[in-house]
Amino acid sequence: MSDHQQTVLRGIRRLPYKKDFYAGVLTASLGLAIALKGMTYGFGTLMRVGSGFLPCIIGIALVFVGIAIVLGALATAPGEDESILPEQKEWLAWGCILASPIMFIFFGNWFGLAPASFACVFVAAMGDREATLKSAIGLAATITAVGVVLFWYLLQIPMPLAMWRGS
Numbered sequence: 001m002s003d004h005q006q007t008v009l010r011g012i013r014r015l016p017y018k019k020d021f022y023a024g025v026l027t028a029s030l031g032l033a034i035a036l037k038g039m040t041y042g043f044g045t046l047m048r049v050g051s052g053f054l055p056c057i058i059g060i061a062l063v064f065v066g067i068a069i070v071l072g073a074l075a076t077a078p079g080e081d082e083s084i085l086p087e088q089k090e091w092l093a094w095g096c097i098l099a100s101p102i103m104f105i106f107f108g109n110w111f112g113l114a115p116a117s118f119a120c121v122f123v124a125a126m127g128d129r130e131a132t133l134k135s136a137i138g139l140a141a142t143i144t145a146v147g148v149v150l151f152w153y154l155l156q157i158p159m160p161l162a163m164w165r166g167s
Contacts, residue, residue, distance in 0.1 A: 018076070024069030031062025096127025112162040113152055117144040 038055030100123045108116035122140035125131050151157045 018073045020069055020073035020076075024066045024071075024073060026066070027069060028063050028066025031059045031064075031066055033059070034062065035059025090127075090129070093127035093129070096123050096125075100124040100127075108159065110165045112160040113157070114144055114148055114162050117147045 035056050036059070038052040038059055041052030041055070042050030043052045043056065044050030100120050103123045104116045104120035106116075107119040118140045121143040122136050125136035125139045128136075148161065152159070152161050
């Protein structure tokens, strides 16, 4: 290995391997991307806001939050919680979280908003190690009720509440 490669590796080893550091960098990067994309739309004025106003403001706020998270991570002393990946891989949890929006799309397309919301939350809740069937059903029912009131009644999202789309 050359001297240059060893120097690069030593520099990489000095990087802060803290979850908060990487979360802050990701948050700031996402905020910057949102703000830049928002600037391509009409910004408007405070009295007549354009379609790019809210994305720009939220993106800028995310940049500041990300910077604050990074500074907080750099200010704390090195500790034992510096690994990015967990020691035990939570394959069930990861699978449930990834399957959850797929369930919403499938159930929403075939059965409507209420069954889609229930299936989405239920599958995501079952990814928790400590979740029971009863707690997952209770959480899914509560979130479904709140979602129906908010999205179907108040916001009047044009999605059927319940339907049967058979062959």
